[in-house]
Amino acid sequence: MPSRTLVFLTLLAAAAACSPRQVDVRTAPVTQAQVSVQVNNTLSQSVNVYVRSGGADTFLKQVGAKATETIPVQGFASGTSVTLKAVTLDGLHTYSRDNVMLTGTYVFPLP
Numbered sequence: 001m002p003s004r005t006l007v008f009l010t011l012l013a014a015a016a017a018c019s020p021r022q023v024d025v026r027t028a029p030v031t032q033a034q035v036s037v038q039v040n041n042t043l044s045q046s047v048n049v050y051v052r053s054g055g056a057d058t059f060l061k062q063v064g065a066k067a068t069e070t071i072p073v074q075g076f077a078s079g080t081s082v083t084l085k086a087v088t089l090d091g092l093h094t095y096s097r098d099n100v101m102l103t104g105t106y107v108f109p110l111p
Helices: 002-017
Strands: 036-041 047-053 054-062 065-073 081-088 093-103 107-110
Touching: 036 047, 036 054, 036 081, 054 065, 081 107, 093 107
Parallel strands: 036 107
Antiparallel strands: 036 065, 047 054, 047 081, 081 093
C-alpha cells in the first residue's frame, strides 16, 4: 500500500509541474538618452565638477590636473538646461557655464 501512495503522489506532483502557468509580459522601461560632459582641464590642479538644476548641485566627478574626462550625467533627461560648475580643490577658483542644454556630449573647457 505505501508504494501505491508514493506512486500516486509522484504522479500528482508531475501533473502539477506540467500545468499551465500565468505569464506576465512587459516591455522594457523607457531609458533616458545618454548625456555626458567632456571636461578638458588644462589647469595645474584637479577640479570637482558639478551640475546644477533647480538650485541644487549634483557632484559628477573629480577631474585631475591637465586631464580630459568624459563624464556621464545620470538622472538628467536629454534637453534639460543646467549650469555646469568646476571648483578647484583649494576652493579658490570656480568656473561655470550657465544655460547648458544637455544633449549628447557637451564640451566644458577649463579655464
